[in-house]
Amino acid sequence: MLFKYTAIDKTGHETAGSIDAINEDVAINSLQRQGLIIASIISAEEKTFLGSDITFFDRVSNKEVVILSRQISTLFEAQVSALRVFKLLGVESKNKLLKSALSDVVDDLQAGNTISKALSKHSKIFTPFYVNMVKAGEESGKLDQTFTYLADYLDRSYEVTSKAKNALIYPAFVVFTFLTVMVLMLTLVIPRISQIFLDSGQELPIYTKLVVGLSNFFVNYGIFLIILIIIGGFFFWRFSKTEAGKSSISRTRLSVPYLGNLYRKLYLSRISDNLGTMLSSGIAMVRAIEISATVVGDTTYEKILKESSEAIKAGAPVSESLGKYPEIPNIMIQMMKVGEETGELGKILDTLSKFYAREVKNAVDTLVTLIEPMMIVALALGVGVLLAAVLMPIYNISSSI
Numbered sequence: 001m002l003f004k005y006t007a008i009d010k011t012g013h014e015t016a017g018s019i020d021a022i023n024e025d026v027a028i029n030s031l032q033r034q035g036l037i038i039a040s041i042i043s044a045e046e047k048t049f050l051g052s053d054i055t056f057f058d059r060v061s062n063k064e065v066v067i068l069s070r071q072i073s074t075l076f077e078a079q080v081s082a083l084r085v086f087k088l089l090g091v092e093s094k095n096k097l098l099k100s101a102l103s104d105v106v107d108d109l110q111a112g113n114t115i116s117k118a119l120s121k122h123s124k125i126f127t128p129f130y131v132n133m134v135k136a137g138e139e140s141g142k143l144d145q146t147f148t149y150l151a152d153y154l155d156r157s158y159e160v161t162s163k164a165k166n167a168l169i170y171p172a173f174v175v176f177t178f179l180t181v182m183v184l185m186l187t188l189v190i191p192r193i194s195q196i197f198l199d200s201g202q203e204l205p206i207y208t209k210l211v212v213g214l215s216n217f218f219v220n221y222g223i224f225l226i227i228l229i230i231i232g233g234f235f236f237w238r239f240s241k242t243e244a245g246k247s248s249i250s251r252t253r254l255s256v257p258y259l260g261n262l263y264r265k266l267y268l269s270r271i272s273d274n275l276g277t278m279l280s281s282g283i284a285m286v287r288a289i290e291i292s293a294t295v296v297g298d299t300t301y302e303k304i305l306k307e308s309s310e311a312i313k314a315g316a317p318v319s320e321s322l323g324k325y326p327e328i329p330n331i332m333i334q335m336m337k338v339g340e341e342t343g344e345l346g347k348i349l350d351t352l353s354k355f356y357a358r359e360v361k362n363a364v365d366t367l368v369t370l371i372e373p374m375m376i377v378a379l380a381l382g383v384g385v386l387l388a389a390v391l392m393p394i395y396n397i398s399s400s401i
Contacts, residue, residue: 024041040091083110114135134147191216200397268332270295274296292305
């Protein structure tokens with residue numbers, strides 16, 4: 001297999017070429033034995049998308065960023081230079097998008113840029129929160145600790161968010177399957193059976209008439225319904241991208257009974273964790289709130305944080321500026337006030353983060369417990385009505401013969 005590579009030789013000059021080897025590891029070992037430091041290496045035989053080494057579906061997962069952060073922290077603790085750290089990790093990365101980003105970071109570091117500035121050019125991988133944390137680590141000289149903080153934070157964030165998402169996958173799958181089966185029954189099976197009912201001339205029960213009517217609607221107007229759903233979905237997507245749309249969706253999401261409370265706890269957990277992590281890294285409170293606003297993931301809370309940052313700049317305490325909003329619970333405000341008075345705001349925020357993370361997990365567990373019996377009852381009613389609508393007329397026809 002042929003591999004193309006770029007490397008740095010013993011004199012410090014960059015060189016490029018190709019090497020034939022059984023696999024990538026053998027190629028890297030062979031080049032290193034020649035005294036070369038590998039900057040990047042790719043298979044010349046791999047299929048590419050529009051001539052790029054990055055395929056259309058490549059993405060960098062949260063898990064990969066967590067692992068990367070822990071690797072960087074470990075290498076910095078071992079006193080390895082930043083340039084060599086990113087070169088090594090770029091070579092080892094199996095994700096083409098991440099490999100390309102790390103290669104660009106290496107080039108920027110060689111050009112004299114800081115790590116935070118180099119990372120900021122890849123906003124799809126490294127969030128503003130991540131970049132500012134690294135910047136704070138550079139200023140304090142504690143980059144190894146900063147990357148450890150980042151890995152721990154991403155781990156916590158991923159655990160809380162993924163638990164909420166995964167809890168809804170099973171119910172969504174069951175509902176989708178049920179609706180698909182019902183639509184197939186109404187469009188393929190019921191029309192044939194309804195013809196038998198009509199030919200018999202018997203009076204049909206009201207629920208059978210409803211099912212037959214619904215079946216006729218899907219058969220005759222189903223295509224128009226699909227077109228209407230597609231058009232509506234498109235305009236909803238366009239609306240969701242506007243500021244008014246984001247604000248409207250956010251308010252609706254937070255006002256839904258039970259689900260709104262779950263989302264509220266999720267965002268409060270995220271805000272507390274963000275602020276606590278950044279304060280521990282030496283980032284000023286105003287800047288920490290501004291960064292949290294960009295990564296909180298909800299328009300309502302983003303607006304609250306941005307307005308609060310302006311109030312804090314004017315001299316208001318954090319607890320007072322956030323306390324004006326009903327979306328921030330009183331217990332959180334009171335605990336932050338205690339943290340301000342004792343100078344332990346970072347620790348208080350860490351405690352709040354853990355508290356709300358537990359609340360999210362408990363709320364999700366309760367939601368799953370409630371959804372399952374509700375789904376069983378709903379599915380049983382749907383199937384029961386459909387069977388009754390079909391079997392009762394058949395029974396009446398057979399009895400009259």
